Amino acid sequence: MEKILSVSHLGKSFKDKKVLKSISFDVCKGEIMAILGPNGAGKSTTIRSIMGIIYPDHGEINFENHSEIPRHKIGYLPEERGLYQNVKVMDILLYLAELKDYPMKKAKERALHYLKKFDLEGKENVAIEELSKGMSQKVQFISSIIHEPDLLILDEPFSGLDPVSQDVFKDEIRELANQGTAILLSSHQMNLVEEICDRLFMMQDGQKVIYGSLDDVKMEYANFKCTIRGQNQLSDLDVIPGVQRIEQTDATSILYLEKDIQPTQWLKQVPDKLSIQEMSLNRISLHEIFIDIAADKQLLKGGEVHA
Amino acid sequence: MRNSIKVAKWEMKRNLKNKSYIIGLFMTPLIILVFMLISSFMSGSEDNTTTERTDVYVNDQVKLFDEIGETVKTHDLNWQIHQTDLDKASLEHVLASSEDTAYLFLTEEAINQDKIPIFTSEDIPVNFMNEVQFLEGPIKLWQAKKLGLSDEELAVVTAPLSFDELSVDDLKEPSSSDKKEEHSTGLSQAVPGIFGGLILLSISITGMYIFQSASNEKKDKIAEIILSSVTPGELMQGKIVGYFVLGLIQVAVILGFAVPIALWKLDFPVLDYLLVPQTLLFILIAIMGYLLFASLFVGLGATMTDMGSAGNFQGFVMMLPFLPFIFITPVIGNPSGLIAKVGTYFPFSTPGVLMLRLVMLEEWPWLEIGIALVILAISIWLFMKLAGKIFKVGILMYGKNATPKEIWRWLTA
Numbered sequence: 240m241e242k243i244l245s246v247s248h249l250g251k252s253f254k255d256k257k258v259l260k261s262i263s264f265d266v267c268k269g270e271i272m273a274i275l276g277p278n279g280a281g282k283s284t285t286i287r288s289i290m291g292i293i294y295p296d297h298g299e300i301n302f303e304n305h306s307e308i309p310r311h312k313i314g315y316l317p318e319e320r321g322l323y324q325n326v327k328v329m330d331i332l333l334y335l336a337e338l339k340d341y342p343m344k345k346a347k348e349r350a351l352h353y354l355k356k357f358d359l360e361g362k363e364n365v366a367i368e369e370l371s372k373g374m375s376q377k378v379q380f381i382s383s384i385i386h387e388p389d390l391l392i393l394d395e396p397f398s399g400l401d402p403v404s405q406d407v408f409k410d411e412i413r414e415l416a417n418q419g420t421a422i423l424l425s426s427h428q429m430n431l432v433e434e435i436c437d438r439l440f441m442m443q444d445g446q447k448v449i450y451g452s453l454d455d456v457k458m459e460y461a462n463f464k465c466t467i468r469g470q471n472q473l474s475d476l477d478v479i480p481g482v483q484r485i486e487q488t489d490a491t492s493i494l495y496l497e498k499d500i501q502p503t504q505w506l507k508q509v510p511d512k513l514s515i516q517e518m519s520l521n522r523i524s525l526h527e528i529f530i531d532i533a534a535d536k537q538l539l540k541g542g543e544v545h546a
Numbered sequence: 547m548r549n550s551i552k553v554a555k556w557e558m559k560r561n562l563k564n565k566s567y568i569i570g571l572f573m574t575p576l577i578i579l580v581f582m583l584i585s586s587f588m589s590g591s592e593d594n595t596t597t598e599r600t601d602v603y604v605n606d607q608v609k610l611f612d613e614i615g616e617t618v619k620t621h622d623l624n625w626q627i628h629q630t631d632l633d634k635a636s637l638e639h640v641l642a643s644s645e646d647t648a649y650l651f652l653t654e655e656a657i658n659q660d661k662i663p664i665f666t667s668e669d670i671p672v673n674f675m676n677e678v679q680f681l682e683g684p685i686k687l688w689q690a691k692k693l694g695l696s697d698e699e700l701a702v703v704t705a706p707l708s709f710d711e712l713s714v715d716d717l718k719e720p721s722s723s724d725k726k727e728e729h730s731t732g733l734s735q736a737v738p739g740i741f742g743g744l745i746l747l748s749i750s751i752t753g754m755y756i757f758q759s760a761s762n763e764k765k766d767k768i769a770e771i772i773l774s775s776v777t778p779g780e781l782m783q784g785k786i787v788g789y790f791v792l793g794l795i796q797v798a799v800i801l802g803f804a805v806p807i808a809l810w811k812l813d814f815p816v817l818d819y820l821l822v823p824q825t826l827l828f829i830l831i832a833i834m835g836y837l838l839f840a841s842l843f844v845g846l847g848a849t850m851t852d853m854g855s856a857g858n859f860q861g862f863v864m865m866l867p868f869l870p871f872i873f874i875t876p877v878i879g880n881p882s883g884l885i886a887k888v889g890t891y892f893p894f895s896t897p898g899v900l901m902l903r904l905v906m907l908e909e910w911p912w913l914e915i916g917i918a919l920v921i922l923a924i925s926i927w928l929f930m931k932l933a934g935k936i937f938k939v940g941i942l943m944y945g946k947n948a949t950p951k952e953i954w955r956w957l958t959a
Contacts, residue, residue: 290774292942315774319944321767326560334556338549338775382771 240267242303243390243421244289249298251284251445258284259295259445266390266423271416273436274425275525281445282425283318286394289423290315302390311339314388318395318425320379322367328354328378329363332385341386353381357407373404380408384415391415393424397431409435429525439525443533460532461522463502465494469514476513481505490516495523549776553784554791557759561792567755571796574748575803582807600674601647603630608652613684621680624671637665645669650681657685737819739905742828746897748800749793749836750867753843756789757864760847760941769941778938786840793836827915828901834922835897838929839867845933848940849948859950870898881906890918893925932957 244266251259259281266272274282288295291308302309322331329350336346354360357377367375376399384391396412397405413435416422426432432439439456441448449456462483468491476485476492481500486493496505502520523531561567602625604611611629618625630649632640637649649665656662662685664678690700763769763781772781808816846863873889880886881903889899896918904910939956940948948956 287770290770292770292773310775313774315771317770317774319767320771322771323560323762323766323768325564330559330563335771335775337552337556338772379771 240270242267244303244423245301246285246289247299247301249285249288249295249300251281251288251293251295257445259288259298262298262440262442262445262447264440264450266421268389268421269416269419270437271412271422271424271435273432273439274423274442275427275429275432275439275529276425276442276448277427279444280427280442282427282442283394284445285442286318286392286423286425289392309389311341311386312389314383314386314391316379316383316391316393316396318398320376322375322379322382324368325366327364327366328359328370331367332378332382335382336385339386339388346385349385349387350381353385356411357381372399373401376400377404377407380411384411388420390421390423393422395426396424397426397428405431429529433525441525441529441532443529448529448532456525456528457522460528461524462498463496463500463505463520464523465496465505466517466519466521467492467494467513467515468517471513475510478510480508547780547783549780550783550787553772553776553781554788557785557788558791561755562795567792571799574751574796575800578800579803579807599624599626599646600671601625601644602627603632603647603649604628605630605632605649605651605653608654608657608688610652610684610688613687614681617680617684621677623677623680625677634663634665641665641667646671648674650678652685657689736905737816738822738825738828739901741820741825742832742901743898744800744804745793745797745829746832746835746901748796749790749832750839752789752793752796753836753840753867755792756785756840757843757847759785759789760844760937761850763941764848764944765851767944769944773942778941779934781941782844782934782937785844786837789840790833790836824904828904831897831900831919831922834919834926837926838893838897838922841926841929841933842866845929845936845940848933848937849953851944851947866894869895870902873899874902877902878906882911887914890914891921893921896922896925935959 242265245263246265247263249259249262250257262281262285264272264274274285276282284293287293288298289300290313302312305312329347332350333343333346336350337343351363354363357380359374359377362370362374367378370378380396383393391412393412396408400408409431412422412424416437424432424436433453436453438450438452440450449460451459470490471492473485473487473492476482476487476494479494481497483495483497485495506520604614604627606614606629611627615627617623618627632649634651641647641649644667646669647667648670651663651665662681664675666674687700690703695703763772776784805816842863846860850860869892870889873885873895876883876885877889877899886899886903889895890903900915900918904915935956936948936953939959940953
């Protein structure tokens with residue numbers, strides 16, 4: 240895959256606190272790369288360093304074929320975001336496109352296209368302050384993609400969105416990637432990102448936790464878990480082989496399976512006498528992987544992760 | 547630079563589309579106009595009180611009525627004169643029931659005693675007794691004639707003496723026509739000065755919008771989005787240039803009101819006085835003054851979210867453009883004095899004080915002007931640098947005001 244952006248050994252301290260410790264990753268054309276981690280892990284600092292908004296103490300950031308930040312080729316949606324309140328939607332979109340040197344006529348067409356797509360048709364002459372928060376977020380998103388960027392950087396794109404809007408954004412991000420845009424996004428909502436990202440970089444306390452493709456990570460770290468709904472005795476479940484640990488609450492039991500079990504083989508070993516109302520077998524989520532690994536590396540204090 | 551121009555264009559467009567800006571644009575000259583009208587109305591109404599004529603009744607026993615009439619005419623006294631043969635005895639009754647009325651008794655006896663009785667009503671203009679002094683001329687003339695002086699002798703005796711106030715310099719150029727010209731150079735200096743002051747005031751006031759604009763970037767949390775396309779320096783420059791042009795638009799609007807009124811109200815050729823090389827210097831000073839205050843405001847705006855939350859430190863900096871007002875009285879008193887010079891060399895008062903001095907002084911102190919402009923230029927460069935440093939960090943600090951300590955850290959970083 241064609242690399243668009245590579246970050247190597249990024250380090251940054253605020254006062255005496257090290258907030259980034261040797262962060263390295265790449266972003267390639269047409270892929271969705273996710274930076275994941277709880278609040279305060281250093282995601283936004285990494286992104287702001289890439290955007291040249293803050294300067295890293297050490298490390299390198301390279302854009303393919305460019306010696307400095309190709310601002311016109313990048314779309315950026317910051318975490319803390321807003322728009323001028325007392326201006327019209329179309330005016331601000333055209334201004335931001337103009338700052339990117341994008342042709343006005345095309346910008347206008349694209350603005351109308353996306354407003355329609357995001358259910359904001361007819362709002363182009365409405366002032367930003369009259370829009371709801373969700374509508375305003377959609378306009379912000381449009382502003383970051385209006386100039387057809389090669390690289391789209393989204394810092395917490397889903398925060399504050401309702402589930403319907405989250406889906407709209409997810410679909411649009413996927414579509415952009417399919418069209419060849421390189422996408423770097425950060426989120427603390429790992430379950431959301433799990434559904435769309437190709438590769439991921441998990442971090443905690445400014446350090447790498449896991450870096451790799453979603454499939455590889457899942458293959459390597461995500462063991463199967465079997466969720467059974469039904470009244471069962473713990474002693475009945477204990478006898479099943481290949482189980483690491485069991486979590487039981489009321490009528491639901493979750494069996495965490497060992498790494499190298501064969502799902503079909505394992506299922507045959509489930510005792511007949513179990514009461515099964517529902518049963519599902521799937522890999523554990525990114526969130527659970529994150530907690531497992533971070534705990535292993537003793538990066539979690541008090542075992543609590545806000546996710 | 548291209549990006550700065552884009553930002554500048556945006557700031558202009560945004561304001562020109564904003565109703566409150568447009569209203570402000572036209573309100574400023576209108577307010578000035580209204581004040582001018584009110585003050586001229588007030589002084590006009592003062593005139594009205596004095597236009598009530600004083601009725602002067604003359605009991606003329608020496609046949610001087612016509613001469614008095616002429617004196618009243620030549621001195622433009624606001625009198626209505628009448629002849630009367632009322633005697634002193636019946637005066638009391640008449641004067642008690644009248645206003646602005648005086649009775650003058652011109653009798654030979656009184657004239658010979660050099661004491662002419664005048665009886666006035668209780669209401670009489672304050673300066674009436676001064677005006678009466680003008681009558682001395684015709685009465686004295688009458689006296690002299692009575693003594694039998696010839697017309698020639700009369701002419702010598704009655705020709706008024708005048709004392710001409712001259713300085714040593716006047717020895718070199720004694721003609722009176724020069725004096726008149728000097729008077730007009732004073733005016734021709736004042737007109738470009740007032741023009742320059744107008745530009746400075748307008749663009750400095752518009753410059754305060756820069757402050758608002760910079761703190762809006764913080765309040766609306768858009769700074770990071772903008773900074774993904776332009777550098778902080780370009781954003782800052784763009785704002786300064788944009789508001790400069792907006793300030794000039796304000797100047798143009800004010801001139802659009804002021805010039806026709808000046809041409810109509812004042813009877814000297816304002817435009818001829820304005821279109822002189824001196825105007826260029828005043829404009830230069832005004833623009834430099836703007837740049838200094840603009841850098842101050844743009845840096846300051848980046849340190850706080852809104853005006854309401856300004857601390858003591860910020861409030862103090864906001865007041866700096868008004869510093870020249872402290873100097874106005876001493877500078878007018880002595881345009882070449884020590885205080886005037888201090889004001890000229892202290893960058894924040896330089897534009898205002900220098901302009902005021904140039905208007906007051908007939909001989910321009912070119913060396914001082916040069917030094918002041920150099921100080922101003924260095925200060926602009928320095929404050930732009932400092933503002934740039936503050937702006938770069940401050941603009942991204944959303945929802946929080948910077949403390950003086952933090953600002954100091956950014957400056958020294």
